Amino acid sequence: MQYHLNGFKPGNYQIPDSAREPAAIPPMVDLPNEVDVLIVGCGPAGLTMARQLSEFSDITTCIADLESGPLMFGRADGISCRTIEIMEAFNSSEMIVKEAYRLMQNTFWEPDSENPENIKRTHKISDARIGLSEFTHSIVNQARLHELLLEGMKNSVTHLVPHYSRRLVELDVDPAVTQDLNAHPITATFERCDDPQTPKTETVRARFVVGCDGARSTVRKSLSIALEGDSANKAWGVMDLLFVTDFPDIRVKSFIQSKEHGAVMTIPREGGYLVRFYVELGLLGKDQRASDLNLDAEDVIAKAQQIMHPYTLEVKEVAWWSIYEVGQRIAERFDDTPVDNPDDLIPRAFVAGDACHTHSPKGGWGLNTSLPDTFNLGWKVASVLKGTSHPKLLQTYSTERRKVAFQLIEADRQLSKLVATRPTSDNNAPEAKTNTADIEKFMARQNGFVAGTSIEYNPSYICTGEEHQHLASGFMIGQRFHSAEAIRVADGARQHLGHLNKADGRWRLFIFGNQQIPVDTTSAAHQLIQFLATSDDSPVRKYTPEGMDHDSIIDVYAVFQQQDLSITDLPEFLWPAKGKYGLRDYEKVFHADEGNDIFEQRSIDRLSGCVVIVRPDQHIASILPLTAHDELAEFFDEFMLA
Ligand SMILES: Cc1cc2nc3c(=O)[nH]c(=O)nc-3n(C[C@H](O)[C@H](O)[C@H](O)COP(=O)(O)OP(=O)(O)OC[C@H]3O[C@@H](n4cnc5c(N)ncnc54)[C@H](O)[C@@H]3O)c2cc1C
Numbered sequence: 001m002q003y004h005l006n007g008f009k010p011g012n013y014q015i016p017d018s019a020r021e022p023a024a025i026p027p028m029v030d031l032p033n034e035v036d037v038l039i040v041g042c043g044p045a046g047l048t049m050a051r052q053l054s055e056f057s058d059i060t061t062c063i064a065d066l067e068s069g070p071l072m073f074g075r076a077d078g079i080s081c082r083t084i085e086i087m088e089a090f091n092s093s094e095m096i097v098k099e100a101y102r103l104m105q106n107t108f109w110e111p112d113s114e115n116p117e118n119i120k121r122t123h124k125i126s127d128a129r130i131g132l133s134e135f136t137h138s139i140v141n142q143a144r145l146h147e148l149l150l151e152g153m154k155n156s157v158t159h160l161v162p163h164y165s166r167r168l169v170e171l172d173v174d175p176a177v178t179q180d181l182n183a184h185p186i187t188a189t190f191e192r193c194d195d196p197q198t199p200k201t202e203t204v205r206a207r208f209v210v211g212c213d214g215a216r217s218t219v220r221k222s223l224s225i226a227l228e229g230d231s232a233n234k235a236w237g238v239m240d241l242l243f244v245t246d247f248p249d250i251r252v253k254s255f256i257q258s259k260e261h262g263a264v265m266t267i268p269r270e271g272g273y274l275v276r277f278y279v280e281l282g283l284l285g286k287d288q289r290a291s292d293l294n295l296d297a298e299d300v301i302a303k304a305q306q307i308m309h310p311y312t313l314e315v316k317e318v319a320w321w322s323i324y325e326v327g328q329r330i331a332e333r334f335d336d337t338p339v340d341n342p343d344d345l346i347p348r349a350f351v352a353g354d355a356c357h358t359h360s361p362k363g364g365w366g367l368n369t370s371l372p373d374t375f376n377l378g379w380k381v382a383s384v385l386k387g388t389s390h391p392k393l394l395q396t397y398s399t400e401r402r403k404v405a406f407q408l409i410e411a412d413r414q415l416s417k418l419v420a421t422r423p424t425s426d427n428n429a430p431e432a433k434t435n436t437a438d439i440e441k442f443m444a445r446q447n448g449f450v451a452g453t454s455i456e457y458n459p460s461y462i463c464t465g466e467e468h469q470h471l472a473s474g475f476m477i478g479q480r481f482h483s484a485e486a487i488r489v490a491d492g493a494r495q496h497l498g499h500l501n502k503a504d505g506r507w508r509l510f511i512f513g514n515q516q517i518p519v520d521t522t523s524a525a526h527q528l529i530q531f532l533a534t535s536d537d538s539p540v541r542k543y544t545p546e547g548m549d550h551d552s553i554i555d556v557y558a559v560f561q562q563q564d565l566s567i568t569d570l571p572e573f574l575w576p577a578k579g580k581y582g583l584r585d586y587e588k589v590f591h592a593d594e595g596n597d598i599f600e601q602r603s604i605d606r607l608s609g610c611v612v613i614v615r616p617d618q619h620i621a622s623i624l625p626l627t628a629h630d631e632l633a634e635f636f637d638e639f640m641l642a
Contacts, residue, residue: 045353052378082452
């Protein structure tokens with residue numbers, strides 16, 4: 001798809017440039033007095049939290065932002081493979097795949113040794129992330145991703161819409177009632193900022209609050225959560241440009257190092273014409289802000305033109321630009337409980353996204369770490385509010401996501417060392433030069449982290465069973481379920497199994513059969529299915545409320561090696577009667593595809609088979625033998641409530 005030929009226009013790219021209008025701002029509606037969950041901030045973290053909660057009709061959610069309407073321009077644009085997998089869980093991946101620029105190659109440019117004032121391409125390589133996911137790392141306006149989340153919220157059962165022009169000014173958490181789940185310990189005070197002449201204050205009480213209010217988070221400050229690490233110390237010129245150039249690699253991501261003028265990174269954008277430029281402006285002095293540099297877009301363009309010599313850059317339109325200052329910082333805790341939580345308290349207030357970790361834009365990790373933060377938290381809060389999980393589950397958010405934030409800061413430090421840093425006049429730091437070969441090596445080494453696909457949660461009661469990892473070594477416990485295809489028995493359709501893991505709060509069991517024929521009642525797969533269907537210890541029976549479909553809490557799928565199967569020969573549990581008419585669900589049984597065999601691709605033990613337990617956020621919770629009925633029951637008994 002091509003757009004922005006005659007100028008950048010935000011909005012829904014499905015509508016042609018000439019007709020596209022920015023999304024309308026929702027009308028002002030008073031904030032509710034009391035909700036289950038209050039979300040502060042409509043960035044990727046806040047919207048993902050809201051999108052997740054919007055799926056539950058029995059949870060009341062309020063999301064508010066100080067801006068007057070949805071984001072339209074700028075900020076992050078790199079959408080990692082893992083972020084697109086998450087968007088698929090919200091049924092919104094197709095639009096990104098269709099609209100975004102798909103990153104296939106990188107080029108590296110350095111000073112020409114024969115003519116050092118000119119740059120020269122040293123090499124061009126395939127992007128190291130290709131093949132780590134069924135999706136490709138993509139580049140698209142962050143605002144477009146927001147729009148997809150907003151659309152999903154609006155079309156959900158709760159029709160959730162943000163409240164704009166609301167600035168959070170104060171947040172109180174009443175310590176006397178934080179351990180009473182039914183209480184509303186949070187009191188948030190907002191100031192309306194739509195009409196400065198008539199300021200109005202509104203108060204919301206909530207059972208939980210999630211601070212997704214960015215790097216200068218008021219929620220974080222109200223909870224007295226300290227930030228550890230360097231404060232803002234680097235400034236970046238960031239620009240989205242429409243221009244004419246003779247630089248040959250303008251439609252490929254390029255790392256460009258000049259001899260005298262520093263470095264620039266160019267990233268082609270969606271639509272075929274737009275390009276993002278990152279120009280490193282150097283270190284800021286202590287207490288110096290990027291605004292103190294007094295630079296404007298023309299200065300940043302001039303710098304890019306110098307770096308790209310002898311190629312020309314004739315700018316026609318600056319769609320968006322910013323001087324973006326960042327430090328590498330991480331919050332000492334991600335919730336309102338004390339560090340290490342010695343009293344095992346239930347958290348009631350959380351911080352997520354930039355509110356608890358900030359770093360440079362070099363790796364494109366800001367959005368791609370913020371959005372999975374709340375993808376981790378959303379289902380946990382929902383299941384506690386719905387009464388299906390013990391509230392201790394909420395403590396795992398901080399432990400799981402802080403580990404990722406530390407990895408992020410470390411990766412950013414490594415990458416920062418590899419990209420040129422030029423001293424400012426008031427800073428005597430030694431000048432370092434970009435070594436593009438080292439960047440290439442870094443990207444190859446860290447490809448799983450950069451793609452988000454190798455993020456792994458430490459062992460806990462919701463990430464367990466390492467002793468059985470060998471039964472499916474391609475499904476790493478703690479990491480996300482790495483999708484692969486199988487053939488649906490009922491209709492022969494090819495299905496990406498990972499796409500069955502929707503963001504609907506359900507757990508999933510994938511039973512991978514062994515070499516015994518599953519219709520044989522003595523086979524291990526058949527016996528496991530019988531256990532799940534009939535035993536009093538079955539987690540499916542124990543935790544599914546009376547009168548609900550039996551897959552409404554734990555959704556079970558089976559994948560067999562045998563191709564010649566008829567669905568009606570299998571236990572009815574695998575083609576269950578559901579809904580008000582008792583219609584049969586024929587979409588739970590698959591067989592491996594010859595030549596594209598999931599057993600081979602994910603190294604699943606063909607002799608033993610196994611069962612893979614997948615969390616509502618698509619991470620693998622455990623792998624068990626088909627015969628481990630007791631362990632399967634114990635796994636869910638650890639945190640689920642009947
Ligand atoms: C100007 C800018 C440029 C950036 N450029 C890049 C880039 O080039 N590349 C890159 O990878 N990343 C970039 N980022 C970072 C990236 O956008 C973030 O990492 C990502 O958006 C973080 O998501 P988030 O939801 O945690 O926070 P944000 O996206 O920062 O969202 C926070 C939201 O909270 C709202 N808010 C803040 N305070 C309050 C309050 N008191 N009351 C109510 N609402 C409040 C804000 O209006 C905002 O909408 C940029 C960020 C900024 C701010």
